[in-house]
Structure formats: C-alpha cells, structure tokens
Amino acid sequence: MSHANAALTPRARLTVARLVVDAGVPISEVAARFQCSWATVKRWADRYRAGASMQDRSSRPKSSPNKTAMPVVKRVVSLRLRLREGPVQLAARVGVAPSTVHQILRRCRLNRLAHVDRATGEPVRRYEHPHPGSMIHVDVKKLGNIPDGGGWRYVGRQQGKRNRAASDPDRRKGANRGPLLGHAFVHTVIDDYSRVAYAEVHDDETAVTAVGVLERATAWFKARGVTVERVLSDNGPAYRSNLWRQTCTALGITPKRTRPYRPQTNGKIERFHRTLADGWGYARCYQSETQRRHALAGWLHHYNHHRRHTACGNLSPFTRLTNVPGQYI
Template sequence: MSHRNAALTPRHRLRVARLVIEDGWPISEVAARFQVSWPTVKRWAERYVAGEPMQDRSSRPKSSPNKTSTKIMKRCVSLRMRLREGPVQLASRLGIAPSTVHRILKGARMNRLSYVDRATGEAIRRYEHNHPGSLVHVDVKKLGNIPDGGGWRYVGRHQGERNRVATPDKPKNKWRNPKLGYAFVHTVIDDHSRVAYTEVQDDETAATAVGVLHRAVEWFSNRGVAIERVLSDNGGAYRSNLWRDTCEALSIVPKRTRPYRPQTNGKVERFHRTMADGWAYARCYTSEQERRDALTGWLHHYNQHRPHTACGNRPPFSRLINVSGQYS
C-alpha cells in the first residue's frame, strides 16, 4: 500500500493511466500535471493496458533459498521450551545467528520468558469468553490500613511509625503497639469486558464473600449482564458450603483454579495490580477512610473512561451494550 504522502494513490494512478491510454495525452504532459517522472506514468499506463491492479505489488521475493528451514525452527522452539535459554545460547546449539533465533521465538510468542509457562515450558495460552457474564473472576486483595496522618510509603518509616502509634481506637499487640489491621478488597471482574465491581471489607470470611457476590450479581444485572460462571482460587471462603449453596441459588456455576496456579485467575490478579498503582498507593492518603472514599471515583474512571488494551484501547464499558450512563 502507498504511504500517506505518495504522489499517486491507487485512485490517481488509474486516472493517470486513463489519461494516457483512453484520452491520448502525451506521457510528458501527464507527468508534469501530476508532478511525477515520466517512467512512473509509463509504468502505470502499461499496467492498465495489461489489466493489472493499481495497488503496489508485494516486495516479497519469489524464492528465498537462504530461509531458515522448518526443522530448525521447530528445534529452536523445542529447546526454548525445554532449556529456557536465550538467543545467544540457542544460536550456538543450532548453528544460526542469535538474531535469527530471536525472530523465530518472536514469531512463536516465546521471545520473553514471561510468555512461557514455568511449569510446562509451553507458551502461555490466553483466553477470553465471547460475551459478558459468561465467566467472572473473583479474588481478595489484602492491603494494610493507613494510619491517621499518612503511611510510611509517603511520610517515611520514622514518621509512619509515629502516625501508627498516634492513631486512636486501635487494639494493641503483645509489644503494646497498635494493630491497624487490613483492608480486604473483594473484586468481581467480567472476563469478556473487564468491567470490575469492587468492595472494601474488614475480613474475607465466607459470609462477607457471599454478600459481595450477591451485590455484584445485582450490579451486573442492572447493566444487562447475567453471570453464568464464577472462577475463584482455593481460599477458605470459596471452598465453603455457603459459597457453593449461594452459587446454586443464583444459578451460577462455581469453578476453582488449580492449586498454586494464580495465572489461571490472571485477569483479576492483573486488575489488582492496576488498582494498587492507580488507587491504593497512587497518592498520600491521610487516613484509611480517605483512601476507601476515593475508590468509587477511581473505579468509575477505570470502567468508563480508562483505555484498556484488551478492549482495543477503549474503556471496559464499551463492551457492554445499551448501558445507562455508559459514556458519562
């Protein structure tokens, strides 16, 4: 395809050829009018006579005698999966250039070890359900509560400890230091759209997890999404009979990841990392309540305004249809 500043686009090439062939214009006059060389005009006129298209031809050669063989490419991928070595080490084993190894691995999406499953050595398989509600991921993120005056991440260790001691109405540990406890962020995120529902609670018990699920089902239902399956890890709340019975009552199929395989629930894990950067540790909060109050605004921005690469650089809400307030 011609570049954006090309003198002759396919439409103008056709016009040039017709002026020469059908209207009888001299090649030199057509070249002067369109400000191109006469060989260029002659080339497109000859292609028009031959019935060829006005698009650019492929620059790919008809034959590539020095092309890397399929056998070497397969062996390169096999060694990468088995040995997890880099391009330089694999090149010495295969007798080819490291740049060739890199090109092979990049084509197989194995050019980074982070793309390779550590347990099997195979390329990580990514999936996405085909409609909202087909599967939602649930998980809990535990965050340390912020003392009044600010946490150590922003005010430093020394001042953070003083703020911790000065925070009122907190129980003491055996060293007589105040126990600030944790904030448990319960998240339900849709696999297809990446739309997220999040609550901050004071524990991660089965009763709390079930309450979050009930409210999440209602929240998604108000936006036209019916939850069919829910995927969780093997935490105690999700292995409880209460969780199982609640899913059955809501007509939701509960599923759990394989033990010690958080990658299976990677969408909610990645959301928690985004949430930590964009909300939990984004600025200096002077109290835990201030941070919790800021969650609603950030979640609205994430769902309805923040571009998401998995959604084609559009907000997650763009994958939901006819939602009230979708573009507010």
Template sequence: MSHANAALTPRARLRLAKLIVEEHWSATVAAKMFMTSPPTARKWAVRFRVEGAAGMLDRSSRPRSMPTKTPPELVKRIVKARWRRRLGPAQIAAELGLPTSTVHAVLVRARINRLSHIDRVTGEPIRRYEHPHPGSMIHVDVTKFGSIPDGGGWRFVGKQQGDKHKATTALRTGRTSKGHPNIGTAFVHTVIDDYSRVAYAEICADEKAVTAIGVLERAAAWFADRGVTVERVLSDNGLFGLPVGVRLAG
C-alpha cells in the first residue's frame, strides 16, 4: 500500500510508465529521474502496456496459494474440541499432533481463543443480543451489600477505627443489639438500558416489591427527562413479578 512519502505513488508510476512506453525513454534514465531501480521502472511499464492506467494501482499482497494453510477439516476438529470439551491449545495440539501455535492461531481466527467467549452450557460462542434503540429494553436487578458505617469501614480506616465508626453508626440508627453494633445491609437497585448501557441506581433499605416498583417508576422518569422512553422491562423472577416484555404506561 503506498503511503504519503512513497517514491512512486500511483500518479508517479503512471508518469514513469508513460515516459518509457509513449515517449520511448530508456528504463535506466526514467528510473534515475524517479529515484527508483530500472527493474521497477520496467515492471510499471509492462503493467501500463497490458492494463493501462488501472495497472498503476496497488494490488493485494495476499498470496495466490497457501500450501501450509491448515486444512478446513482439521480446523473443524480443533474448533469442535474447543467448543464441546473446552480443551486448551496445548491439549488440542497434543491430541491432534499439531504445534500449539497452529492451534492457537485457529482459535484466534474463530474468536474462541478465550473460554470466557464460550457459553458454558451450549459450548457455542457467546453472542450478545442488543436492542435497536435506547429504552427498547431495560434490565432491573437488586444486589445486597453490607452497609458501610459513617466515616468508612475497617478495610479503609483500619480495624480499630472501623469498629468505632460501626458503633457510632449503630447508635445513630438505633440498631445496637445486645451490646453488639449492627448497621444492617443495603440493597442496590439497578436499572440498565440495554442499548446504551446507561445505568440508574438507588440504595434502599429492602428489596420488597413496593420498593422495587418505586425505583422502576423513578428510573423511567429519569430516563424520560433525558429523552428516552422505556418500552420493556427485563427482571429476575423473584424481583417484583413483572413478566419479561411488560410495557410501561407513558
């Protein structure tokens, strides 16, 4: 592929070839003028005679034949061993009597060189579905975490200071039980748009249906303020009972 500083761009090749073919310059003199070699000048002159100006364009560097290319049947056996039995390149290579580098190259071309790209149940490559526009599908979920005391927990401030923060927070929230501070748990309700991956999240005290529905309604309003109309909701079965594909009014 020619580049900006190439000595012979397609336009320069055409000028060189015309000097030789039409103006009858010798290849040696024309090559010296364009600071290239006589064999190169002759090559472009021959192409111009046969193909005209179109022959001055770059051609693909791909070889016409590849005798050492892995046969299709062997590629199928490599891919099958990866999909069905989740074997690594070294294991497949030992089983088929091939170099590990060859097996790895085949897996890379098939885009299954990482096991994380293969579904554990079906063995097929993971293909993520995506809806056509923002709001066409949103995902809702709830994650449970231990509450963080005011001022930070022990992982951040150390064990001694963390225990003090925990006790202070427990007294403030009235959750001290039998002399032991208990700051409880927090539930992070997350609403993610499938198309844009933009997320809306709230930290709540529980994961009850009423709470989850309230979060969903506020999330829909939040998306609406940004020009996105929520059309469908995908939820876990135990979240708040909304079936897959339910439409929100408005």
C-alpha cells in the first residue's frame, strides 16, 4: 500500500502508464498533467510494458547478513517464557543489545504490556524519593511450604499430595486435623530510591516478628550508609499495632500506611514480590522447604548486586549506594 504522501495511487499509476504506452502521449506532458517527475512516469510506463504490478514493491532486502541468529532468538524466547524477565535482563544473559531483545519479543508477540493500571486502564503515576532511606516499603509475601520430595508445581498434583502427606508430622501419626505443612511468610523490605531489598522468612506474620524484621533491616541498611527516615506499609494487623508504632518511634522512623484497599500505593514492593516469586520462590524444583529458604540469601545477593533494574538506569540496585563495603562483589 502506498504511503500517505504518495503522488500517485496504484490506480493513477495505471492511468499514467496507459496514457504513455497505449495512447502515445509524451512522457513530459503526462508528468506535467499529474504533477510528478519525468522519471516517475517513465518508471510506471516501463512496469506496465513488462506486465508488472502497479503496487509498491517490498523494501525488504534479499539478504540480511546482520540479522540476529535463530539460536539467539530461540534462547531469548525460552528465557522470556521461563524467567519472565524484561529486555534489559534478558540482554545481559544473552549478550545482545536490549533493543535487539525488544524487537525479538515484539516480533514473537511476547513484549510487555503497556504501563497502565490493570484495574482502571489509566497511566501509572510513578514517583521516587530523592535519596536512599527517605522511604522504605515493607510487606509480607505468603508462600505455601514445600514438602519433602517437591511440590505439585513440578512433580504433579498426585505425587505432590503424597509428598505433603508424608512430610506432615500429624498425618504420619494418623491424625487428620489441621492444615498440611503450613505457610512461609517472607517479610520483605525495599528502599524506594535504590530498590535495594532485604528479606527474611518466618513462620508467622505477627507484630513481634514484623518489628524484629524492621529492626534488623534498619541495622542492615545503616551498615551500608543508609539512614531510614520513613516506612510505608499496608493496613495489616502487625502494622497497626502499638508495638509497631512504638518501635518506629524508638528508631526515629515515621510510620505511614497506604489507603485501605489500595495496594497500588505500595506498588514497588508488590512488584518486587512478583520478581521474588519468579526468581526464587518458584524458580526451580526445590526438594524441601529448607532448601528453598537456604537459596534466598543467594538470590537476594544476585538481585541487589548483579540483576539489572530499569528503574536504576539498567544498572543493579546497589549502584545507587555509594562507597558501600562489598558493593562490587
């Protein structure tokens, strides 16, 4: 199809060619009548004599020596489906430019959705505090414990149920009461400016546990030159407790809470939970819950020191903290 500013449409081209070839009108006269160049009229007249189409020809080259190799394309698609990472992270793994990865994902219809709110469809309003420690986000991610032998996500529901029954101490004693295995509660803390993350796994989400995580996270950030000023949480019971408020006062931190039923306000840590689940929680087939918990420290190190983050200019979160011991490990 011709472009919007084309002087001649395919039908007009045919008229031009017929005037020159069939009617014998001089090329210069036809060019003046249709307000185009002599060469343009000559080109369409020659195509008409040869019996060629009046439609635009494809501008695609016969060969593309710099085209991305098919093994690279297949690897990008495979990593996208398995890891669900963006073009920047995939480019670092494959060894090509992020723009090349983005073109591959678009061609395969695996590119990311528009940055809009899923509930309302409106553009997401983004914000970022001016320096590290100005605001930290806290929340809890709840995961089901993995039975010995693996969970149903990798070994199937039938084998997974047998593993759960064999791993639960009450079931081994013949009792049918109580939930199987229980849950793991991942208490997460993320800095608003740098996106540096801190996380611990516990068996509950009580106020005592949440306060302990906050104290250790504050000390962890302080050891890296970051002084926490504010903390943003949801309206969970642990964060509405007097113990939480008293601890924040003792640490010199201003507690803030999101609007009820509005998790978008704490969206940075909610998005981190998705990355946490994809990169660690369900990344591979863990043979037990203990094995998965032991893998958390290594994944956090990779996230903070090595994984590229688009909000940090395609660099790792730790690059936004200066003069930190062990920054480039």
